[in-house]
Amino acid sequence: MERKEYSAGAVKLSFWFIEFRKVVELLHEGKNAEQIKSLALNENLFAAPTTLRANQIYHTVTGRIRALDESFIPLFTRSDLATQKLFALIAAMAYDTLFFDFVYEVIREKMILGTYEFSDSDVRVFFKDKQQQNEKVAGWTDATLVRLGRCYKTMLYEAGIIDKAKTARKILRPILDPDLVRWLEQNNMGAYVKALAGVR
Template sequence: MEKYSSGLVAESFWFVEFKQLIKLRNEGKSWEEISLLCLNENLLGISKPYRANRIFGYLKNRINVLDERLIQTFLGADLKTQKIINIFAISRKNKLFFEFLYEVYREKVVIGVEELTASDINIFFKNKQAQDETINKWTDVTLKRLRSSYMNFLTDAGLLTNSDKRKLITPAILDITLENYLIDINETQLIKAITGDS
């Protein structure tokens, strides 16, 4: 997770699909078997094979960051916790998104700001452009799509709530099993990022 990537513009939260593939892995299905289900039986509900294959690839990469303990935690967890585990997997695969959670979302929670705005994300990107040549080369269209992706991920995870066109911040209250797991693997920064703990 060294380099910055704009790859999230091509991804969605895909929670239902994420859950479906985790269950199949837990049942002992290989990635090859799951790939064939996606292509031959339209498991993901996507009719175009190339698109189904791409989404399968994204989900496979996302799920591969979860160890067996976290998979079992996911399977036994409530819906809110499962969505937070999906956010964890996304942030584990994307350095910039994790930094956004920690530097922007967490900061808003800590200081008690109730809303996340498009300009908050734009300022974050401007700062990153000044610090990193890769990000500085991204087009305005890419940054706009990324901003939209970030907002959608947080909304789908329950970390933002829509209210009269405003995005209200609703920090997570972590399930104790998940919190203990994150502490055990030294992911305390993620706990702080999504709960606002200082």
């Protein structure tokens, strides 16, 4: 599992599940990255408001897909919707190390403790810890950290991991498909199983 440098880039990004699924399906049909990029930019594959946004969605979604071993593609196409959303979440976590750490250190810990909810103060504590551990994060503004926390909550909500409450968010422990668990373990991604299943 490759650990990338921490990034606040997620403030500009979304979960983009529908776009993720479209690209995976096109890859499954045999299209290559260049053909998909052409569809995204010339035929507005993602129904994006601008070419700039289409390009951003294309780069983010393909980056997330490349963060996983391509052997996930046939498994994704035959999985149910909930499992497909988990694949998209795992890809987002693999693409963004700080987001992975958030899920592993905040969501997983809450499930292990059996509290099954987290609040904005938990998000603040997570970022405060990271600022003490990492010079790059220490340089980010409070506004950036608030936006990053909001982005993480939105992605977890859209993946079906948390509810949309205004105050404390409930954590909805996902039911992991055995094929997904097996695939993660075979690809040295056992930490993702622990993160999503809430186990030590």
